[in-house]
Amino acid sequence: MAHTFSLIDPIKRSLIIHILILELVILSFFTLSAYAKVDNLSKLLGVEESKAHLYEAKGPDWTCLDGSATIPYEAINDDFCDCTDGSDEPGTSACPNSKFYCRNVGHISSFISSSRVNDGVCEPECCDGSDEYDGKIKCPNTCKETNAEYTKKLKELEKLRTQGIRIRKEYIEKGRKIKTKNAAELNRLEIELRAAKIRVKEREVALKKIEDSKPDTEQLAPKGNRERMKKLHERIIALKGDINKLHEQIDTLLSILKDMKNNHNQNYHDMAVKTAIKAYDEFLEEYNKDMETEDGDEVEENYEDNYDDIPDKEKPQIEEPSEPSYQERFLEMLWEIKDGVLELFGLQDHKSKRYHSSSSSRDTPKELSDARDAFEEAEQEQKDIENHIDEVKSKLSQDYGLEYEFAALDNECFSYDSGEYTYSLCMFGSATQKSNKDHSSTDLGNFAKWIGAESSNDPRYYTRMLYEDGARCWNGPARSVKLYLECGADNQILSVSEPEKCEYHMRMISPAVCLDHNNDHNNHNTEHKHDEL
Numbered sequence: 001m002a003h004t005f006s007l008i009d010p011i012k013r014s015l016i017i018h019i020l021i022l023e024l025v026i027l028s029f030f031t032l033s034a035y036a037k038v039d040n041l042s043k044l045l046g047v048e049e050s051k052a053h054l055y056e057a058k059g060p061d062w063t064c065l066d067g068s069a070t071i072p073y074e075a076i077n078d079d080f081c082d083c084t085d086g087s088d089e090p091g092t093s094a095c096p097n098s099k100f101y102c103r104n105v106g107h108i109s110s111f112i113s114s115s116r117v118n119d120g121v122c123e124p125e126c127c128d129g130s131d132e133y134d135g136k137i138k139c140p141n142t143c144k145e146t147n148a149e150y151t152k153k154l155k156e157l158e159k160l161r162t163q164g165i166r167i168r169k170e171y172i173e174k175g176r177k178i179k180t181k182n183a184a185e186l187n188r189l190e191i192e193l194r195a196a197k198i199r200v201k202e203r204e205v206a207l208k209k210i211e212d213s214k215p216d217t218e219q220l221a222p223k224g225n226r227e228r229m230k231k232l233h234e235r236i237i238a239l240k241g242d243i244n245k246l247h248e249q250i251d252t253l254l255s256i257l258k259d260m261k262n263n264h265n266q267n268y269h270d271m272a273v274k275t276a277i278k279a280y281d282e283f284l285e286e287y288n289k290d291m292e293t294e295d296g297d298e299v300e301e302n303y304e305d306n307y308d309d310i311p312d313k314e315k316p317q318i319e320e321p322s323e324p325s326y327q328e329r330f331l332e333m334l335w336e337i338k339d340g341v342l343e344l345f346g347l348q349d350h351k352s353k354r355y356h357s358s359s360s361s362r363d364t365p366k367e368l369s370d371a372r373d374a375f376e377e378a379e380q381e382q383k384d385i386e387n388h389i390d391e392v393k394s395k396l397s398q399d400y401g402l403e404y405e406f407a408a409l410d411n412e413c414f415s416y417d418s419g420e421y422t423y424s425l426c427m428f429g430s431a432t433q434k435s436n437k438d439h440s441s442t443d444l445g446n447f448a449k450w451i452g453a454e455s456s457n458d459p460r461y462y463t464r465m466l467y468e469d470g471a472r473c474w475n476g477p478a479r480s481v482k483l484y485l486e487c488g489a490d491n492q493i494l495s496v497s498e499p500e501k502c503e504y505h506m507r508m509i510s511p512a513v514c515l516d517h518n519n520d521h522n523n524h525n526t527e528h529k530h531d532e533l
C-alpha cells in the first residue's frame with residue numbers, strides 16, 4: 001500500500017492528504033455536534049415542551065422540581081432515581097412515580113408511567129415509538145395512521161352527537177306538551193273533585209234521611225241473611241287461597257334460610273348469620289309441630305262447592321260477629337308473619353293487603369242498601385280523583401331537567417344483561433336486579449334525586465341520577481344505583497358494575513344529555529328552567 005502510495009506524483013499525493021484531512025475535520029465536527037445534541041436530548045427525554053426550560057443546564061448542578069435535592073446536572077436521566085418526585089428521571093424507568101412524555105408529532109401527545117419505558121412493549125399511547133429507545137425492540141412511528149383513525153372516530157362521534165342534539169330538541173318539545181297536558185289535567189281534575197265532593201255530600205244527606213226514617217230492626221232483614229252467607233262463603237274460599245299462597249311463600253323463605261344454614265361460611269364467625277340460623281332452627285321446630293296438628297284446622301273441602309247447592313240445614317247459622325274468630329286471628333297472624341319476614345329480607349315493596357272483616361254487607365232493605373252503595377260509590381270516586389290529582393301533581397313537581405327534556409323519558413325502562421343478572425331501570429321509577437339463574441328479583445331502589453353537580457345551574461347536574469332505598473344488603477347498606485348519563489343517539493345502558501357491595505354504577509347513553517354547545521339556549525340559565533306552574 002505504502003509502496004503504491006509512493007508511486008503517486010507529489011502534487012496528487014498532497015491533494016489526497018488535504019482531502020483526507022478535510023474529511024477528518026468534517027467528520028469530527030459532525031460527531032461532536034451529534035454528541036452534543038444526543039447529550040442535550042437525553043436530558044430532555046420524556047419532558048413535555050412546557051417544562052423543557054426547567055431542564056436547561058444553568059451550571060454544574062440541578063435542583064429537583066420539588067426541591068427535595070440538588071444533584072449534578074449530569075445525573076438527570078442517568079437511570080438512577082435521586083428526587084422524591086421522580087423529576088430527575090423523566091426519560092427512564094428509574095423512579096416509580098415519574099411520567100414519560102410522548103411527543104407523538106402528527107397526533108396527540110400523551111404521558112405514560114415511566115415504568116413502561118424500555119419495557120419491551122410498544123405502548124399504544126406513544127404512537128411515535130419513543131418509549132422504546134434502548135434498541136432492544138423497534139417501535140414504528142404509527143402516529144399518522146393513529147391520527148387518521150382517531151379523526152374518523154371523532155367524526156362518527158360528532159355525527160352521533162348531532163343526531164343526539166336533534167333528538168333532545170324533540171324531547172324538549174314533547175316535554176313542553178306533557179307539561180301543558182298535565183297542567184290541563186290538573187285543572188280538569190280539580191273541577192271534577194269539587195263536583196265529586198258535592199255528590200258525596202248529597203248522597204250522604206240522602207242516606208241519612210233513609211237511615212233516620214227506618215227503625216233499627218228493619219236494618220237486619222232475614223232475607224239478607226242468605227246474601228250475607230253467600231258473601232261469607234266466597235270470602236272463606238278466597239281466604240283459603242290466601243292461606244295456600246302464604247304456605248308457598250313460607251316454604252320459599254324456609255328454603256332460602258335452609259340454603260343459608262347449609263352453605264354459609266362456617267369459618268367466618270358472623271354473629272348475625274349465627275343468630276339467624278338459631279332463630280331459624282327454633283322456628284322450624286315450632287312450625288313443624290304446628291304443621292302436624294294443622295290437618296284438623298283445614299277448611300272443609302265442600303266449601304269449594306257452590307253455596308246454593310248446599311242443603312239449607314247444612315248451612316252454618318248466622319251469628320253477628322263479635323270477637324274476631326280463630327280463623328280471622330290466624331289469618332291476621334299469618335299476614336303479620338309474612339310482612340315481617342318479607343321486610344327482613346327486603347322483599348316487601350308495598351304492604352300486603354290484609355284481611356279485614358267487614359261489616360259493610362249488613363242486611364238492609366233495598367232502598368237503604370242502594371243509598372248506602374250510592375254514597376260509598378261517590379266516596380270512592382272522590383278518593384280516586386284525589387289519588388289521580390296526587391299523581392299529576394307529583395309529575396308536575398318532578399325535576400325533568402334543564403329544559404324538561406327528561407319528561408319524554410319518564411317511566412321508560414331499559415335493561416342490561418351482565419351474564420349473572422339482568423338489570424332494569426325505569427327512568428324516575430325503580431331499578432331492579434334479576435338473577436338469570438333463578439329469576440329472583442332484588443329491588444335496587446327508586447329515583448331519589450339528580451347528583452351530577454352541587455348546583456342545578458351546573459350543566460353536569462343532569463348527568464347523574466341517584467336511585468336509593470333498595471333491598472337491604474346482608475350486613476350492609478340498602479342497595480342503591482348511580483346512573484351516569486353520556487350523550488348518545490339512542491337510550492342504552494352500556495355497563496353495570498358494583499364497585500362497592502350493593503352500590504351499583506350504571507353507564508348509559510341518552511340523547512337527553514346531548515347539549516348543543518353552539519347554542520346558548522340550552523346552557524344553564526335558560527328561560528324555561530323550573531318555571532313554576
Ligand code: MAN
Pocket residue numbers: 433442473474498501502
Ligand atoms: C346478591 C346481589 C349482589 C350483592 C349480594 C350481597 O347476591 O344483590 O349484587 O353483592 O347480594 O350480598
